[in-house]
Amino acid sequence: MSSQNLVTVTPDKDNDEIAIVTMQRPPVNSLNLELLQALSKTLDELSTSDFRAMVLTSASPTVFSAGLDIMEMYKPDLKRAEQFWSTLQDVWLKLFESNLITAAAINGHAPAGGCLLAMSCEYRAMVSGKYSIGLNETALGIVAPRWFMDCMLNTISQREAEIALTTGKLFSVEEALKVGLIDETAKDKEDAINKCLGFIEKFESIPPLPRSMTKQKFRANGVQWLKANKQADIDEFVHFLKFPQVQQSLEMYIHMLKSKQNKSE
Numbered sequence: 001m002s003s004q005n006l007v008t009v010t011p012d013k014d015n016d017e018i019a020i021v022t023m024q025r026p027p028v029n030s031l032n033l034e035l036l037q038a039l040s041k042t043l044d045e046l047s048t049s050d051f052r053a054m055v056l057t058s059a060s061p062t063v064f065s066a067g068l069d070i071m072e073m074y075k076p077d078l079k080r081a082e083q084f085w086s087t088l089q090d091v092w093l094k095l096f097e098s099n100l101i102t103a104a105a106i107n108g109h110a111p112a113g114g115c116l117l118a119m120s121c122e123y124r125a126m127v128s129g130k131y132s133i134g135l136n137e138t139a140l141g142i143v144a145p146r147w148f149m150d151c152m153l154n155t156i157s158q159r160e161a162e163i164a165l166t167t168g169k170l171f172s173v174e175e176a177l178k179v180g181l182i183d184e185t186a187k188d189k190e191d192a193i194n195k196c197l198g199f200i201e202k203f204e205s206i207p208p209l210p211r212s213m214t215k216q217k218f219r220a221n222g223v224q225w226l227k228a229n230k231q232a233d234i235d236e237f238v239h240f241l242k243f244p245q246v247q248q249s250l251e252m253y254i255h256m257l258k259s260k261q262n263k264s265e
Protein backbone atom coordinates (compact mmCIF):
# COMPACT_ATOMS: atom_id res chain seq x y z
CA MET A 1 0.00 0.00 0.00
CA SER A 2 1.49 3.39 -0.91
CA SER A 3 2.04 5.89 1.90
CA GLN A 4 -0.67 8.13 0.39
CA ASN A 5 -3.29 5.50 1.29
CA LEU A 6 -2.13 4.94 4.85
CA VAL A 7 -4.40 7.71 6.12
CA THR A 8 -7.68 8.76 4.54
CA VAL A 9 -9.66 11.94 5.17
CA THR A 10 -13.40 11.90 4.48
CA PRO A 11 -15.87 14.68 5.32
CA ASP A 12 -18.58 13.54 7.73
CA LYS A 13 -21.75 12.67 5.77
CA ASP A 14 -23.86 15.28 7.59
CA ASN A 15 -21.30 17.98 8.25
CA ASP A 16 -18.54 18.72 5.76
CA GLU A 17 -16.62 20.80 8.33
CA ILE A 18 -15.77 17.60 10.22
CA ALA A 19 -13.01 15.32 8.89
CA ILE A 20 -13.08 11.60 9.60
CA VAL A 21 -9.39 10.67 9.62
CA THR A 22 -8.82 6.94 9.26
CA MET A 23 -5.53 5.11 9.77
CA GLN A 24 -5.28 2.09 7.52
CA ARG A 25 -2.06 0.17 7.81
CA PRO A 26 -3.15 -3.46 8.19
CA PRO A 27 -3.19 -5.53 10.22
CA VAL A 28 -2.81 -3.40 13.38
CA ASN A 29 -1.90 0.19 12.36
CA SER A 30 1.51 -0.12 13.95
CA LEU A 31 3.15 3.27 13.61
CA ASN A 32 6.11 2.91 11.25
CA LEU A 33 7.90 5.85 9.64
CA GLU A 34 5.60 5.88 6.61
CA LEU A 35 2.36 5.87 8.63
CA LEU A 36 3.73 8.65 10.86
CA GLN A 37 4.74 10.68 7.79
CA ALA A 38 1.24 10.21 6.36
CA LEU A 39 -0.31 11.34 9.67
CA SER A 40 2.02 14.34 9.84
CA LYS A 41 1.14 15.42 6.28
CA THR A 42 -2.58 14.94 6.98
CA LEU A 43 -2.38 17.10 10.11
CA ASP A 44 -0.60 19.84 8.11
CA GLU A 45 -3.27 19.73 5.44
CA LEU A 46 -6.10 19.81 7.98
CA SER A 47 -4.58 22.82 9.75
CA THR A 48 -4.91 24.95 6.61
CA SER A 49 -8.24 23.48 5.41
CA ASP A 50 -11.85 24.49 6.02
CA PHE A 51 -12.32 21.59 8.42
CA ARG A 52 -12.93 22.77 11.98
CA ALA A 53 -12.89 19.37 13.65
CA MET A 54 -11.54 15.87 13.17
CA VAL A 55 -12.37 12.38 14.39
CA LEU A 56 -9.38 10.03 14.44
CA THR A 57 -10.18 6.36 13.93
CA SER A 58 -8.94 3.16 12.33
CA ALA A 59 -9.93 0.92 9.43
CA SER A 60 -9.03 -2.21 11.42
CA PRO A 61 -12.05 -4.00 12.94
CA THR A 62 -10.33 -4.65 16.29
CA VAL A 63 -7.30 -2.36 16.64
CA PHE A 64 -7.16 1.45 16.82
CA SER A 65 -3.35 1.34 16.71
CA ALA A 66 -0.87 -1.20 18.13
CA GLY A 67 1.51 1.65 18.93
CA LEU A 68 4.97 2.14 17.54
CA ASP A 69 6.08 -0.42 15.01
CA ILE A 70 8.50 -2.47 17.06
CA MET A 71 10.47 -3.29 13.92
CA GLU A 72 11.48 0.40 13.76
CA MET A 73 13.26 -0.07 17.09
CA TYR A 74 14.64 -3.59 16.74
CA LYS A 75 18.16 -3.66 15.24
CA PRO A 76 17.43 -0.30 13.62
CA ASP A 77 19.16 1.69 10.93
CA LEU A 78 20.13 4.61 13.16
CA LYS A 79 19.51 7.35 10.56
CA ARG A 80 16.02 6.00 9.96
CA ALA A 81 15.49 5.71 13.74
CA GLU A 82 16.28 9.43 14.08
CA GLN A 83 13.82 10.31 11.34
CA PHE A 84 11.24 7.96 12.86
CA TRP A 85 11.45 9.57 16.31
CA SER A 86 11.50 13.10 14.93
CA THR A 87 8.34 12.36 12.89
CA LEU A 88 6.64 10.89 15.96
CA GLN A 89 7.48 14.07 17.89
CA ASP A 90 6.01 16.18 15.06
CA VAL A 91 2.82 14.12 14.89
CA TRP A 92 2.33 14.45 18.62
CA LEU A 93 2.92 18.21 18.63
CA LYS A 94 0.64 18.78 15.64
CA LEU A 95 -2.19 16.66 17.05
CA PHE A 96 -1.89 17.76 20.70
CA GLU A 97 -1.83 21.45 19.76
CA SER A 98 -4.14 21.28 16.76
CA ASN A 99 -6.39 24.28 16.12
CA LEU A 100 -9.11 21.82 15.20
CA ILE A 101 -11.47 20.18 17.66
CA THR A 102 -10.01 16.67 17.96
CA ALA A 103 -11.77 13.48 19.04
CA ALA A 104 -10.78 9.82 18.90
CA ALA A 105 -13.21 7.02 18.02
CA ILE A 106 -11.20 4.15 19.51
CA ASN A 107 -12.54 1.09 17.75
CA GLY A 108 -10.24 -1.49 19.35
CA HIS A 109 -6.92 -1.95 21.14
CA ALA A 110 -4.84 1.18 21.76
CA PRO A 111 -1.59 0.26 23.53
CA ALA A 112 1.44 2.57 23.94
CA GLY A 113 1.75 4.86 20.87
CA GLY A 114 -1.91 4.05 20.06
CA CYS A 115 -2.90 5.35 23.49
CA LEU A 116 -0.69 8.42 22.92
CA LEU A 117 -2.59 9.30 19.72
CA ALA A 118 -5.95 8.89 21.48
CA MET A 119 -4.82 10.92 24.53
CA SER A 120 -3.60 13.72 22.25
CA CYS A 121 -7.19 14.32 21.19
CA GLU A 122 -9.62 16.31 23.33
CA TYR A 123 -12.20 13.55 23.70
CA ARG A 124 -12.25 9.75 23.50
CA ALA A 125 -15.10 7.30 22.87
CA MET A 126 -14.04 3.63 22.97
CA VAL A 127 -15.93 0.61 21.69
CA SER A 128 -16.84 -1.82 24.50
CA GLY A 129 -15.30 -5.28 24.33
CA LYS A 130 -12.16 -7.11 25.27
CA TYR A 131 -9.94 -4.25 24.21
CA SER A 132 -7.23 -2.49 26.13
CA ILE A 133 -5.64 0.94 26.24
CA GLY A 134 -2.66 2.32 28.13
CA LEU A 135 1.05 3.06 28.18
CA ASN A 136 2.57 -0.40 28.64
CA GLU A 137 6.19 0.52 27.81
CA THR A 138 7.77 -0.63 31.09
CA ALA A 139 6.27 -4.09 30.59
CA LEU A 140 8.20 -4.22 27.30
CA GLY A 141 11.48 -3.19 28.93
CA ILE A 142 11.37 0.32 27.50
CA VAL A 143 10.70 3.69 29.10
CA ALA A 144 7.94 6.00 27.92
CA PRO A 145 9.40 9.43 27.17
CA ARG A 146 8.58 12.39 29.35
CA TRP A 147 6.13 13.87 26.81
CA PHE A 148 4.11 10.61 26.74
CA MET A 149 3.81 11.05 30.51
CA ASP A 150 2.86 14.73 30.15
CA CYS A 151 0.19 13.72 27.67
CA MET A 152 -1.25 11.18 30.12
CA LEU A 153 -1.17 13.80 32.89
CA ASN A 154 -3.41 15.96 30.70
CA THR A 155 -5.94 13.14 30.83
CA ILE A 156 -5.81 11.34 34.19
CA SER A 157 -4.53 12.18 37.67
CA GLN A 158 -0.80 12.14 38.47
CA ARG A 159 -1.31 9.27 40.92
CA GLU A 160 -3.23 7.10 38.45
CA ALA A 161 -0.68 7.95 35.73
CA GLU A 162 2.35 7.09 37.89
CA ILE A 163 0.90 3.74 38.92
CA ALA A 164 -0.23 2.98 35.35
CA LEU A 165 3.17 3.81 33.84
CA THR A 166 5.33 2.12 36.45
CA THR A 167 3.26 -1.07 36.18
CA GLY A 168 2.92 -0.87 32.37
CA LYS A 169 -0.84 -1.11 32.84
CA LEU A 170 -3.19 -1.79 29.96
CA PHE A 171 -6.68 -0.71 31.09
CA SER A 172 -9.80 -2.60 30.10
CA VAL A 173 -12.49 -0.37 28.55
CA GLU A 174 -14.38 -0.28 31.87
CA GLU A 175 -11.23 0.58 33.85
CA ALA A 176 -10.29 3.27 31.33
CA LEU A 177 -13.74 4.85 31.73
CA LYS A 178 -13.46 4.74 35.52
CA VAL A 179 -10.14 6.63 35.64
CA GLY A 180 -11.12 9.05 32.87
CA LEU A 181 -8.67 7.75 30.27
CA ILE A 182 -11.69 7.56 27.96
CA ASP A 183 -14.79 9.76 28.17
CA GLU A 184 -17.48 7.36 26.99
CA THR A 185 -17.97 3.80 25.85
CA ALA A 186 -19.67 2.98 22.56
CA LYS A 187 -21.37 -0.11 21.19
CA ASP A 188 -19.54 -0.08 17.86
CA LYS A 189 -17.37 2.13 15.66
CA GLU A 190 -20.34 4.05 14.23
CA ASP A 191 -21.60 4.77 17.74
CA ALA A 192 -18.08 5.88 18.78
CA ILE A 193 -17.93 8.29 15.82
CA ASN A 194 -21.42 9.60 16.68
CA LYS A 195 -20.33 10.22 20.26
CA CYS A 196 -17.30 12.13 18.95
CA LEU A 197 -19.65 14.19 16.74
CA GLY A 198 -21.77 14.90 19.84
CA PHE A 199 -18.67 16.23 21.63
CA ILE A 200 -17.75 18.39 18.62
CA GLU A 201 -21.29 19.81 18.56
CA LYS A 202 -20.73 21.38 21.99
CA PHE A 203 -18.53 23.99 20.29
CA GLU A 204 -21.12 24.99 17.66
CA SER A 205 -21.50 28.50 19.04
CA ILE A 206 -17.95 28.99 20.37
CA PRO A 207 -15.67 31.15 18.20
CA PRO A 208 -12.80 28.91 16.95
CA LEU A 209 -9.84 31.22 17.72
CA PRO A 210 -10.44 31.77 21.45
CA ARG A 211 -11.35 28.10 21.70
CA SER A 212 -8.10 26.84 20.21
CA MET A 213 -6.02 29.45 22.07
CA THR A 214 -7.56 28.35 25.36
CA LYS A 215 -6.86 24.70 24.56
CA GLN A 216 -3.25 25.49 23.64
CA LYS A 217 -2.70 27.43 26.86
CA PHE A 218 -3.93 24.42 28.85
CA ARG A 219 -1.55 22.19 26.89
CA ALA A 220 1.45 24.53 26.85
CA ASN A 221 3.30 22.99 29.82
CA GLY A 222 3.33 19.59 28.16
CA VAL A 223 4.69 20.81 24.83
CA GLN A 224 7.23 23.38 26.02
CA TRP A 225 9.69 20.77 27.22
CA LEU A 226 9.65 18.83 23.96
CA LYS A 227 9.96 21.96 21.82
CA ALA A 228 13.00 23.03 23.85
CA ASN A 229 14.58 19.55 23.89
CA LYS A 230 13.64 18.03 20.53
CA GLN A 231 17.14 17.00 19.45
CA ALA A 232 18.17 15.83 22.93
CA ASP A 233 15.05 13.63 22.99
CA ILE A 234 15.96 12.13 19.58
CA ASP A 235 19.53 11.50 20.76
CA GLU A 236 18.24 9.83 23.91
CA PHE A 237 15.95 7.59 21.86
CA VAL A 238 18.75 6.52 19.52
CA HIS A 239 21.13 6.02 22.45
CA PHE A 240 18.50 3.93 24.23
CA LEU A 241 18.11 1.64 21.22
CA LYS A 242 21.81 0.83 21.34
CA PHE A 243 21.58 -0.87 24.76
CA PRO A 244 21.88 -4.66 24.38
CA GLN A 245 19.27 -5.15 27.15
CA VAL A 246 16.77 -3.03 25.22
CA GLN A 247 17.37 -5.02 22.04
CA GLN A 248 17.01 -8.27 24.02
CA SER A 249 13.70 -7.12 25.52
CA LEU A 250 12.42 -6.13 22.08
CA GLU A 251 13.53 -9.46 20.61
CA MET A 252 11.70 -11.37 23.35
CA TYR A 253 8.60 -9.23 22.84
CA ILE A 254 8.60 -9.80 19.07
CA HIS A 255 9.03 -13.50 19.70
CA MET A 256 6.10 -13.44 22.12
CA LEU A 257 3.88 -11.64 19.59
CA LYS A 258 4.77 -14.14 16.85
CA SER A 259 4.32 -17.22 19.06
CA LYS A 260 0.96 -15.89 20.20
CA GLN A 261 0.00 -15.99 16.51
CA ASN A 262 1.30 -19.57 16.09
CA LYS A 263 -0.63 -20.79 19.14
CA SER A 264 -3.96 -19.63 17.73
CA GLU A 265 -3.40 -21.35 14.33
Ligand SMILES: CCCCCCCC/C=C\CC(=O)SCCNC(=O)CCNC(=O)[C@H](O)C(C)(C)COP(=O)(O)OP(=O)(O)OC[C@H]1O[C@@H](n2cnc3c(N)ncnc32)[C@H](O)[C@@H]1OP(=O)(O)O
Nearest residue numbers: 030066067068069070109111112113145236237240257261
Ligand atom coordinates in the same frame (compact mmCIF):
# COMPACT_ATOMS: atom_id res chain seq x y z
C1 LIG B 1 13.52 9.10 24.60
C2 LIG B 1 13.65 8.03 25.63
C3 LIG B 1 13.70 6.60 25.14
C4 LIG B 1 12.45 6.15 24.49
C5 LIG B 1 12.36 4.67 24.40
C6 LIG B 1 11.26 4.18 23.51
C7 LIG B 1 9.91 4.57 23.92
C8 LIG B 1 8.90 3.91 23.05
C9 LIG B 1 7.57 4.44 23.18
C10 LIG B 1 6.46 3.78 22.77
C11 LIG B 1 6.55 2.33 22.48
C12 LIG B 1 5.50 1.65 21.68
O1 LIG B 1 4.50 2.14 21.16
S1 LIG B 1 5.97 0.06 21.52
C13 LIG B 1 4.60 -0.79 20.84
C14 LIG B 1 3.76 -1.27 21.95
N1 LIG B 1 2.68 -2.05 21.41
C15 LIG B 1 2.27 -3.16 21.96
O2 LIG B 1 2.77 -3.63 22.96
C16 LIG B 1 1.18 -3.88 21.24
C17 LIG B 1 1.65 -5.17 20.62
N2 LIG B 1 0.57 -5.81 19.89
C18 LIG B 1 -0.43 -6.46 20.49
O3 LIG B 1 -0.54 -6.55 21.70
C19 LIG B 1 -1.47 -7.06 19.59
O4 LIG B 1 -0.91 -7.13 18.30
C20 LIG B 1 -2.79 -6.28 19.52
C21 LIG B 1 -3.54 -6.45 20.87
C22 LIG B 1 -2.58 -4.82 19.22
C23 LIG B 1 -3.68 -6.88 18.39
O5 LIG B 1 -3.79 -8.29 18.60
P1 LIG B 1 -4.23 -9.23 17.38
O6 LIG B 1 -4.40 -10.60 17.95
O7 LIG B 1 -5.37 -8.62 16.66
O8 LIG B 1 -3.02 -9.15 16.35
P2 LIG B 1 -1.62 -9.93 16.43
O9 LIG B 1 -1.05 -9.81 17.79
O10 LIG B 1 -1.79 -11.30 15.88
O11 LIG B 1 -0.74 -9.04 15.46
C24 LIG B 1 -0.87 -9.11 14.03
C25 LIG B 1 0.51 -8.86 13.43
O12 LIG B 1 0.94 -7.55 13.78
C26 LIG B 1 2.22 -7.62 14.45
N3 LIG B 1 2.27 -6.54 15.46
C27 LIG B 1 1.44 -6.31 16.47
N4 LIG B 1 1.79 -5.22 17.14
C28 LIG B 1 2.89 -4.74 16.55
C29 LIG B 1 3.74 -3.62 16.78
N5 LIG B 1 3.50 -2.74 17.78
N6 LIG B 1 4.80 -3.44 15.98
C30 LIG B 1 5.05 -4.29 14.96
N7 LIG B 1 4.28 -5.39 14.68
C31 LIG B 1 3.21 -5.60 15.47
C32 LIG B 1 2.21 -9.00 15.08
O13 LIG B 1 3.50 -9.44 15.38
C33 LIG B 1 1.58 -9.83 13.97
O14 LIG B 1 2.54 -9.98 12.96
P3 LIG B 1 2.62 -11.29 12.05
O15 LIG B 1 1.28 -11.41 11.40
O16 LIG B 1 3.74 -11.03 11.10
O17 LIG B 1 2.91 -12.42 13.01
